[in-house]
Structure formats: structure tokens, C-alpha cells
Amino acid sequence: MNAEQLKALLTQVKNDDTSVEDALEQLKELPYHDLEYAKVDYHRELRNGFPEVIYSPGKSLGQIRGIVRDMLARTTGNILASRASEEVYEAIRELTPDAVYYKEARSVVVKREPYRVSEGTIAVVSAGTSDIPVAEEAAVTAEVMGNRVNRLYDVGVAGIHRLLDNVDVINHARVIIVVAGMEGALASVVGGLTDKPVVAVPTSIGYGANFGGVSALLGMLTSCAGGIGVVNIDNGFGAACLASKINQL
Known part of the structure; x- marks a missing residue:
């Protein structure tokens, strides 16, 4: 029950539309x-x-x-x-x-009310197309939480020129969510290109030695780039929650 609902309940009691006993049960x-x-x-x-x-x-x-x-x-x-x-x-x-x-x-x-729109923007960046489901979980969650979101997908280190062509998208964001599988190197690269906080999300995408995302997780945790925080494997939701709190400070 939010403040408006509490106010409405008190009004109902005042107007005898709800008994005090019923109001107490709701409280x-x-x-x-x-x-x-x-x-x-x-x-x-x-x-x-x-x-x-x-x-x-x-x-x-x-x-x-x-x-x-x-x-x-x-x-x-x-x-x-x-x-x-x-x-x-x-x-x-x-x-x-x-x-x-x-x-x-x-x-x-x-959707029962319009999304709030934050002043700052969250950029959601994915290494590959296979990482998009986790990236979209982060993007949709961030939007529902009231953030403006820019998506930048399939810009992994295997073709670094794709990322370098879009550095302006990264640097215009207030927070960056980086979603990557395989070895998870994209988070380090992005972290070295921007002064914005980076929330890194390792995904379970990769061949056998990826160990279901463990190699990407360890790669992100041991990144030499500063300003990177790492959430759990495939946890786009958790990344969006953290990025939203930073963006709306």
C-alpha cells in the first residue's frame, strides 16, 4: 500500500465507506x-x-x-x-x-501506469547476438524501473571496430551494462574506454571450457580496468537493479 492508497483508505473511514475494523485489518x-x-x-x-x-x-x-x-x-x-x-x-x-x-x-x-523517465541513460551493450536474451532482460527491467535505455548489441572483441564505431553511445550513458559470454573480455575493453561505471554480466554462452559462464565470470572479476562491478552469471535482472540505483542517485 503506497501513500495514495493509505490516504484513500483514511478517506473511506472518514466517509463511513469502510469500518474502522476493516481498515485495521488492511493496515x-x-x-x-x-x-x-x-x-x-x-x-x-x-x-x-x-x-x-x-x-x-x-x-x-x-x-x-x-x-x-x-x-x-x-x-x-x-x-x-x-x-x-x-x-x-x-x-x-x-x-x-x-x-x-x-x-x-x-x-x-x-503496464498499469506510464514508465517514469530518468534524466540519465543506461547503455546495455552485448558482445554477441547470442547474449541478447540476457541483455534484453537487463534492458526491459531497467525500463520498467524508470530508466532511459540505449541498446548496443553484437559489438564483441572479435570485431573490435564495431565497438569503436559506437564509443559515443557508451560515453553518453550514465551507467553501462556489459553482457558477454565466452571469455567475457568486452567488459574490460569498455571499462578502459569510459569514465562511467560498468556493470558486467557474464553469460553462459560459450564452448566447453567456458564452463557455463564461469570463465566469463572469472575474466570479469579479474579485469584490470577500474570501475567494473560484476553480477552473477546470466543475471540481467540484477545488473538492471544495480544500474538503475546508480542512474537515479
Whole structure:
């Protein structure tokens, strides 16, 4: 419940549209609502600046529908479900026509209000086309969180001239998310070309010695370029959360 909803509840009590007892019951559930299989955290936006996001894997369609139904009833803002399949999208769309599916990002967004637009820009840069799903998860998440996003894809070190032709895109951003698999070298190169903070995302894309993204992760962690922070393998969502907080300071 946000400030506007609390104000509306107090107005209902004042106008005798809601009893004091009913209002107290709603106030009891301000921090979170216990659905037994999930405790939906309604204070997360107050603490972290963005509402709780539904991580779809491991949840049944019934559980996801239950969480979304509860959020629709208790909030007025946008809702994000990450790592969502088309089945998850269809389940959410049964509850609201405002659901939009971003297939490459594997994300469902229930758009109930316009996105805020930040003053600064986040650049999302991918090494290869195969890294785009993780890059799109980062880009869509950052947009939902109220950031302007520029995408720059397939500019990996195997053809460094593609990156050098777009240095202006990188340097005009306030924060840069770099998504790369294989050996993860793109983060070091970008970090050496800009004075902006870089959030590096290793992906699981690569041949056997890539070890499912471990080589890219270690390469980014041991980068000699300064100003690089690294999130977990394939964690476009986490990169967007960090970049958004930096961008909106």
C-alpha cells in the first residue's frame, strides 16, 4: 500500500465507506500479505525503490496467478515477472489485459501506469547476438524501473571496430551494462574506454571450457580496468537493479 492508497483508505473511514475494523485489518497487512505459499512483500518499494518482482521458475501457474491477483488488488503500479515462459504470460493475461510479454527478455510486464523517465541513460551493450536474451532482460527491467535505455548489441572483441564505431553511445550513458559470454573480455575493453561505471554480466554462452559462464565470470572479476562491478552469471535482472540505483542517485 503506497501513500495514495493509505490516504484513500483514511478517506473511506472518514466517509463511513469502510469500518474502522476493516481498515485495521488492511493496515495489518501493510508490510506483506501471507498467501501461505508466498509472503508478498508490499514494503519493498519503500525500502528498495521498486516493488517485489515475481521470479517465475519453480512456481506453479496457480501460484503465479495468485501472487499477481493479490498485487493487482493491493497496488496500483506496474508488475514485473522475470524468467517467464509464454505459459506464464497466458496465465497472467487471464487476470489482466494490461500484461505484455517480452519474449527475448523472458519477462512479463503488467503496464498499469506510464514508465517514469530518468534524466540519465543506461547503455546495455552485448558482445554477441547470442547474449541478447540476457541483455534484453537487463534492458526491459531497467525500463520498467524508470530508466532511459540505449541498446548496443553484437559489438564483441572479435570485431573490435564495431565497438569503436559506437564509443559515443557508451560515453553518453550514465551507467553501462556489459553482457558477454565466452571469455567475457568486452567488459574490460569498455571499462578502459569510459569514465562511467560498468556493470558486467557474464553469460553462459560459450564452448566447453567456458564452463557455463564461469570463465566469463572469472575474466570479469579479474579485469584490470577500474570501475567494473560484476553480477552473477546470466543475471540481467540484477545488473538492471544495480544500474538503475546508480542512474537515479
